[in-house]
Amino acid sequence: MSETQGGGSDRPGVIHARPVPHPGRWVALVAILVLVAMMISSFMTNERWNFPKALEIMQQAPVIEGLLKGTIAGTLGGMAIGVVGGVLIAVLRLSQNPILRFVSFAYTWFFRGIPRLVLLAMIGSGVGYLYRRVDFGVPFGQQFAQWLGLSQDFTFFTLNVNQFSSTLLAGIVGLGLSEAAYMAEIARAGILSVDKGQAEAAQALGMNRGITLRRIVLPQAMRVIVPPTGNETIAMVKDTSLLSAIPVITELFYQTSAIGSRTLLIMPAFVAVTAWYLIVGSVLMVGQFYLERYFGRGFGMTRRQARKAQAKRVARPAGMGGA
Numbered sequence: 001m002s003e004t005q006g007g008g009s010d011r012p013g014v015i016h017a018r019p020v021p022h023p024g025r026w027v028a029l030v031a032i033l034v035l036v037a038m039m040i041s042s043f044m045t046n047e048r049w050n051f052p053k054a055l056e057i058m059q060q061a062p063v064i065e066g067l068l069k070g071t072i073a074g075t076l077g078g079m080a081i082g083v084v085g086g087v088l089i090a091v092l093r094l095s096q097n098p099i100l101r102f103v104s105f106a107y108t109w110f111f112r113g114i115p116r117l118v119l120l121a122m123i124g125s126g127v128g129y130l131y132r133r134v135d136f137g138v139p140f141g142q143q144f145a146q147w148l149g150l151s152q153d154f155t156f157f158t159l160n161v162n163q164f165s166s167t168l169l170a171g172i173v174g175l176g177l178s179e180a181a182y183m184a185e186i187a188r189a190g191i192l193s194v195d196k197g198q199a200e201a202a203q204a205l206g207m208n209r210g211i212t213l214r215r216i217v218l219p220q221a222m223r224v225i226v227p228p229t230g231n232e233t234i235a236m237v238k239d240t241s242l243l244s245a246i247p248v249i250t251e252l253f254y255q256t257s258a259i260g261s262r263t264l265l266i267m268p269a270f271v272a273v274t275a276w277y278l279i280v281g282s283v284l285m286v287g288q289f290y291l292e293r294y295f296g297r298g299f300g301m302t303r304r305q306a307r308k309a310q311a312k313r314v315a316r317p318a319g320m321g322g323a
Contacts (some may be wrong), residue, residue: 003162006084009183018061020278027171027228035110036044044125046219047075048267049267049268050265050267050268050271051268051271051273053265053268053271054268054271054272054275055270056277057256057259057260057265057268057269058272060255060259061122062258062259063252063259063272063276063295064253065250065255066250066251066252066254066255066256067252067276068255069248069250069251069255070168070240070248070251070252071237071240071251071252071276071280072280073168074168074171074172074176074236074240074243074251075233075236075237076170076242077169077172077175077176078175078176078179078236078239078240079179079232079233079236080171080176081173081175081177081179081180082175082176082178082179082180082182082183082232083179083183083229084180084201085176085177085179085180085182085183085184086179086180086181086182086183086184086185086186086187086275087218089104089107089108089180089181089183089184089187090104090183090184090185090186090187090188091183091191091213091239092104093105093108093188094188094191094192097147104184106284107180107181107184108181108184108185110181111177111178111180111181112181112182114178115173115241116174116178116239118243119174119177119178120174120242120243120245120246121197121245123171123173123174123246124165124170124171124245124246124247126168126239127161128161128165128166130160131161132160132161133158133159133160133161136238143246147269156294160223164209165246166228166246166247166248167242167246167248168248170246171240171243174246175236175239175240175242175243179232179236183229183232184198184233185256186225186228186232187221187237188225188228189224189225190218190222190224190225191193191213191217191218191221193220193221193223193224194216194221198216198217198220199212199216199217202216203310209282219295222295223292223295223296226288226291226292226295227267227288229294230285230287230288230292231283232290233285233288234281234285237280237281237284238278240252240253241253241254242296252273252277254271256269256270256272256273257269257273
């Protein structure tokens, strides 16, 4: 056998590779450091920022009340309505019934096309003008009762729209209805990301469609649903500042703006509200990270993580022995 056939003499020697220089990275790094230094210098030397006064504004009782009631409660309530409604609308969009698909499409088309500020302004002013009160009961119940000669008009509950439209609950409902249109598309994308064979296997085992969706499809779809839902939650925190269109005064931005206008300390008030939004957003980002890690177990693991997971699965409790 020749050296060429054996492959001994044709093997290349040691390759002395040199890394490609990237001077642009160092230039960009220096530029970023200079900009950061300029910003820190501006914060430290410009007394008009007035950070001590901003810290004082952050701790005032009306600001804390606006943070808890308007921002945090508004975010939780709006996202609760949005998530539940979004999953329901997503299921309707995937239904085989054309009427249900059309209704869900019309809902998403309407609420995704209206800015939330306009929607909240309509709820706060327009709905009370159109309907002073809303009766919940049997349709045409009053006419039906008159025809039968009854005193009962089949009305179960009456809502005073003028009083309701100016409350925090009305703002939460408006934010939730708008959010449901966006969450519907997020949930639909998550459901479609699950292989159809999963649902077919569950149905072959005797599970109905509801149990299959709740026990098989949605848990796997959460890996796709959680990241954009976290973004929507953080966006909802900022959108609660639109509750002033209702108008709702127990809201973070409204209270800090009122304090800034009353004390003529506009910039410290803006710093205070910005700091609170950053704190709440940071907490939500940490929660989103752990949720993504929880629902993303088994996907995109490194080789070391896969070995650890495999070791946990095959490990036996002490004292049981093994083969």
